[in-house]
Amino acid sequence: MAQERLWIFDFDGTLSPLVSDRERAQLHPECKQLLETLVTLPCQRVAVLSSRSVEDLIPRVPIRGVYLGGGSGIEWCFPDGQRVLSEGNWEEQLSRTRDPLLHDLSNISVIPGVELEDKKWSVALHTRNAALLAKEQLYSRIVAWRPPHPVRIFSGPEVLEIQLFPEVDKAFGVRMLCQILKFDLSNGVVVYAGDDENDAVAMRWVIHQGGNALMVGSSFPVAGARIVKDHSSLIEEIRRMVGLDITT
Known part of the structure; x- marks a missing residue:
């Protein structure tokens, strides 16, 4: 079998x-x-x-x-x-936390070549079209960022993914x-x-x-x-x- x-x-x-x-x-x-x-x-x-x-x-x-x-x-x-x-009460939590996080990340991602993708439950910052200096600027901004709610950040090939729920x-x-x-x-x-x-x-x-x-x-x-x-x-x-x- x-x-x-x-x-x-x-x-x-x-x-x-x-x-x-x-x-x-x-x-x-x-x-x-x-x-x-x-x-x-x-x-x-x-x-x-x-x-x-x-x-x-x-x-x-x-x-x-x-x-x-x-x-x-x-x-x-x-x-x-x-x-x-x-x-879990995911939809309710999302309605409370999503807008301020998106606002922060929209400001952070205003770097030439960096693209923001709203995936509903997470936000991706793509760097495939960004120069090396732009990528370094993005990483520095993310390290210094103090989000209004806990998040979790994952790396991928040419992307940073911000998971809106750290768990x-x-x-x-x-x-x-x-x-x-x-x-x-x-x-x-x-x-x-x-x-x-x-x-x-x-x-x-x-x-x-x-x-x-x-x-x-x-x-x-x-x-x-x-x-x-x-x-x-x-x-x-x-x-x-x-x-x-x-x-x-």
Whole structure:
């Protein structure tokens, strides 16, 4: 009998190549094919967990059978269309804390080449188009920043992500999904794949639970995680893990 696995994938930089225009991000065709294959295999559940909102994520992952997590796992959309909000008064807290934080970050991000992205549950400051001096200015401003409410800051390839709720990270999202699905960690295995610091937090939790982690790139090494250089290497590794012919 096949081992029960819960596959959880980051989206940007893992299933989707990083692009300068974030609105144009989409599943790499080979990654789309992989997910479509995984959801058909016995005892395999598949999820995509992103800091994007669920509304943003749904049209980017048009695959039946995949669980979609937004806001690092605060909100979930199930394959049958059911929406689940993790336990807590998130919407109420967001209405109180969002505006002053956005105001601060809008002022901080007024640096040539720095772009602010409002992701509802977090705010991303992208530096892909910024010069080195501009990046240094941004980092200095963030270090000196005293936000009106507690936040949590994660680094990624050419981005700083400000999580509006410090208790929320992708490890939180993985735990929530396991609880919602009643996934038995003593019998099943979680496999997590990602590429940034927030993903690294989830990987450490997954590995501690006896699961597996795959880090795309080597910018955020995690003890016990396997490093794969790109999406093609990620696909090959996963196909090996489930016993699929990597040449097909």
